[in-house]
Structure formats: C-alpha cells, structure tokens
Amino acid sequence: MTRKEMIRRTLVAGLFFFALGGWFLHLRIHPPSEEAGHLIPFISGVLSVFCVPVLFCYRRTLVLAYLLNGFSVILGTVLMAHFSIVRFQGPLTLPNVLLMTTIPDIVILWGKFALGKALFDLELLRSETDAASKGRFFRYPRMGWWWVHLAGVAAIYALGNLFWK
Numbered sequence: 001m002t003r004k005e006m007i008r009r010t011l012v013a014g015l016f017f018f019a020l021g022g023w024f025l026h027l028r029i030h031p032p033s034e035e036a037g038h039l040i041p042f043i044s045g046v047l048s049v050f051c052v053p054v055l056f057c058y059r060r061t062l063v064l065a066y067l068l069n070g071f072s073v074i075l076g077t078v079l080m081a082h083f084s085i086v087r088f089q090g091p092l093t094l095p096n097v098l099l100m101t102t103i104p105d106i107v108i109l110w111g112k113f114a115l116g117k118a119l120f121d122l123e124l125l126r127s128e129t130d131a132a133s134k135g136r137f138f139r140y141p142r143m144g145w146w147w148v149h150l151a152g153v154a155a156i157y158a159l160g161n162l163f164w165k
Contacts, residue, residue: 004122011119012053015069018112019048022076025105040079044072048112056119066141069116074150076109078157113146 023045030038047068055065084101097103120141137144 004125008056008119008122011115011122012056015056015112015115015119016049016053018108018115019045019052022105022109022112023049041076044075048072052116056116059123062120062123066116066120070113070146071149073109073113073116074146074153077106077150078154080106080109081154082157082161117143 023041026041026045030041032038032042052065052069052072055061055068080102084103088096088101090096090100135142138148139145
C-alpha cells in the first residue's frame with residue numbers, strides 16, 4: 001500500500017465517522033417518524049454515511065462523491081441556519097448566537113466538506129511538488145464555485161420562505 005493510498009483510506013474513514021456522528025445527532029433531534037420534514041436529514045444522512053465514502057473509494061466516481069458531499073454540506077448549512085433562526089430564543093448576544101444555535105453543527109459539517117475536498121484534491125495530485133492550480137476562482141472545482149452555490153441556494157431558499165407561504 002502506498003502512502004497516498006493510506007492517506008486516502010484515513011480520509012475516507014474520517015468522512016464516514018463525521019457523517020455517522022452527524023446522522024446519529026439528527027436521528028436524536030429529528031426522528032423521521034415524527035414529521036415528514038425530518039426525512040430530509042434522514043435521507044441526507046443515509047447518503048452521507050453509506051454512499052459518499054464508498055464513492056470516494058473509486059476514481060471513476062470521485063466527481064460524483066465530491067459533488068454529493070459538497071451539496072449535502074450546502075443543504076445542511078442552509079437548513080440548519082434556518083432552523084436556528086426560526087427557533088432562536090433569548091437575547092441576541094454573541095455567546096447566545098455562537099452556542100445556542102446550530103453554528104457549532106454547521107462548523108462540524110464544513111469539516112466534513114474539508115475532508116471531501118482533501119480526498120478530491122489528493123486524487124488529482126500528481127506529485128508533491130505540483131504547483132497550486134491557477135485560473136478563475138469561481139470555476140469548478142475551486143472553492144469559489146462552492147461559495148457561489150452556497151449563496152445561490154441560500155438566496156433561493158430565503159426567497160422561497162419569504163414568498164411561498
């Protein structure tokens with residue numbers, strides 16, 4: 001086994017355990033048997049735990065795994081932020097915003113994204129001396145592409161909540 005293969009397997013295991021922990025938290029907080037809306041975190045958890053790590057194991061499905069992982073993080077970020085905004089209680093102070101909302105959960109979720117990005121980048125790495133890729137920041141697969149999609153999904157979700165009542 002090469003060093004690159006060992007690193008890849010470790011990252012896949014980390015991605016699996018991040019997803020498994022998040023899925024268990026969601027099952028405790030949002031049991032799917034209580035409400036139909038709880039099926040979204042349930043299905044997202046199933047995909048994140050069972051499909052995405054397996055897809056990252058094969059070069060042919062690497063892009064699909066990267067996209068599924070990234071969009072599940074974006075979806076989770078938007079939905080958890082909305083959940084916090086709707087259910088926020090107490091005075092609006094920095095400690096309350098940081099600790100009494102889903103911001104810690106969102107931060108953990110972005111750790112899952114970072115593992116997926118590391119797996120994707122590791123597979124595209126030809127040698128340790130490769131220069132950083134150059135080009136447009138907002139083009140796939142650079143981070144700007146993800147930031148644009150996060151902003152777009154958040155805006156569409158917000159507009160939908162504002163006008164679709």
